[in-house]
Amino acid sequence: MISVGLIGCGEVAESGHLPTILQSDRFQLAAICDVDPARAKLFSDRAGGVPQYSDWRELLAREHSLDAVVLALPPEISPDVVVEVLRLNLAVLDEKPIAVSVAEGRRLLQAVEEHRGVYQIGFVLRYGDWVEYIRQLAPSLGLPLQINVEVYDERYNPDDALHLARIQSFIRNSSAMTHEGSHVIDYVSLWNHSPWRSVSAVAQQTSPSFSGPNVWNSRIEFDDQSTLDVKIGWLLPELPPSTITVNGPEGRLDFNCVTGVGHLEVGGGEQAFALPPLAPHWERQYRTFADAIDRGSADLATVSDGVRALEVTAACELSATSGLAVTPGSLAAALGLTGNVQRPARHTPRSTGPERIVEAR
Numbered sequence: 001m002i003s004v005g006l007i008g009c010g011e012v013a014e015s016g017h018l019p020t021i022l023q024s025d026r027f028q029l030a031a032i033c034d035v036d037p038a039r040a041k042l043f044s045d046r047a048g049g050v051p052q053y054s055d056w057r058e059l060l061a062r063e064h065s066l067d068a069v070v071l072a073l074p075p076e077i078s079p080d081v082v083v084e085v086l087r088l089n090l091a092v093l094d095e096k097p098i099a100v101s102v103a104e105g106r107r108l109l110q111a112v113e114e115h116r117g118v119y120q121i122g123f124v125l126r127y128g129d130w131v132e133y134i135r136q137l138a139p140s141l142g143l144p145l146q147i148n149v150e151v152y153d154e155r156y157n158p159d160d161a162l163h164l165a166r167i168q169s170f171i172r173n174s175s176a177m178t179h180e181g182s183h184v185i186d187y188v189s190l191w192n193h194s195p196w197r198s199v200s201a202v203a204q205q206t207s208p209s210f211s212g213p214n215v216w217n218s219r220i221e222f223d224d225q226s227t228l229d230v231k232i233g234w235l236l237p238e239l240p241p242s243t244i245t246v247n248g249p250e251g252r253l254d255f256n257c258v259t260g261v262g263h264l265e266v267g268g269g270e271q272a273f274a275l276p277p278l279a280p281h282w283e284r285q286y287r288t289f290a291d292a293i294d295r296g297s298a299d300l301a302t303v304s305d306g307v308r309a310l311e312v313t314a315a316c317e318l319s320a321t322s323g324l325a326v327t328p329g330s331l332a333a334a335l336g337l338t339g340n341v342q343r344p345a346r347h348t349p350r351s352t353g354p355e356r357i358v359e360a361r
């Protein structure tokens, strides 16, 4: 069994990480930590009384049996913890986004390389059947691709003060584009491996009471002439269905992420298809993490994938504030970074979901 510590006992840890670890036959929860002692106690109780800490440094100093650490922390907090965990030669599963700035993301990349650490990002949506379905179909649609992704989440509910405070904090310390959009940049990189070359984005704040923009329209252009239009809508009173369309010269598909129903036109034929709707795949993510620990390196949802997503969403943030299109060069100049910020998507030839979905349906 892989002995794991869980740091951060918030919403995503409660809905995803904790139940998955407790049900896993590969992982055993050794200790938990949250700065809020009530959250730490709740988790400790649910886990049968495992040791609880309010300081992650103390957890790392005292828990000598750990093989791995799961970080379900806000991205303005997590990088320092990652660096220390890697220094201790422990494997890390780190929630997305990996940081709030490209410079911090690069610091993580350097730490992973320096310690040859096992570092996997919680890009839990990339394991969806529909991601694999589109990945297998994309080559038959031809190039360039026009990809449209609309994600509506985190509905505005003034009666849920805790939810509102959590989302306001994400928007204040980072952005909806970086938090939600990092998933999109990640799974789209599995369909199109071309490097990005330009980003234009418009951000809108639909209420003065919000701590920043909650609606984003971003266009990402790639070297192969493909485009990705991402619309993110948070804190809206009603949520339209999230949808994905992929158009190419040889065909097109659309997918309703809520119903799981899609439509495909390719090679002169057309067909409807149905897949499980968009949802996090916790078990697949943890199986991938366990395999990475066994192997001694992560080869899915890697630090490079995380830095790439961060660069694109940072470019969106810069474009929205400057009103200008942003290129890798202008992003590096604006952020005062030396060297190339461009990190090409890695080709990921194998999936962790069902094999050969296209043929199977």
Ligand SMILES: NC(=O)c1ccc[n+]([C@@H]2O[C@H](COP(=O)([O-])OP(=O)(O)OC[C@H]3O[C@@H](n4cnc5c(N)ncnc54)[C@H](O)[C@@H]3O)[C@@H](O)[C@H]2O)c1
Residues within 6 Å of the ligand: 007, 008, 009, 010, 011, 012, 013, 033, 034, 035, 036, 039, 054, 055, 056, 072, 073, 074, 075, 077, 095, 096, 097, 122, 123, 124, 125, 166, 179, 280
């Ligand atoms: N993978 C996904 O699908 C998914 C879903 C939701 C959220 N997330 C991401 O996970 C991260 C956390 O999100 P959340 O919704 O759980 O947020 P949250 O605010 O509910 O939880 C964060 C927790 O971290 C704790 N914390 C803060 N600083 C700490 C510190 N120094 N030491 C120990 N604990 C500390 C807080 O007290 C809180 O309990 C965010 O980056 C978010 O984008 C990912």
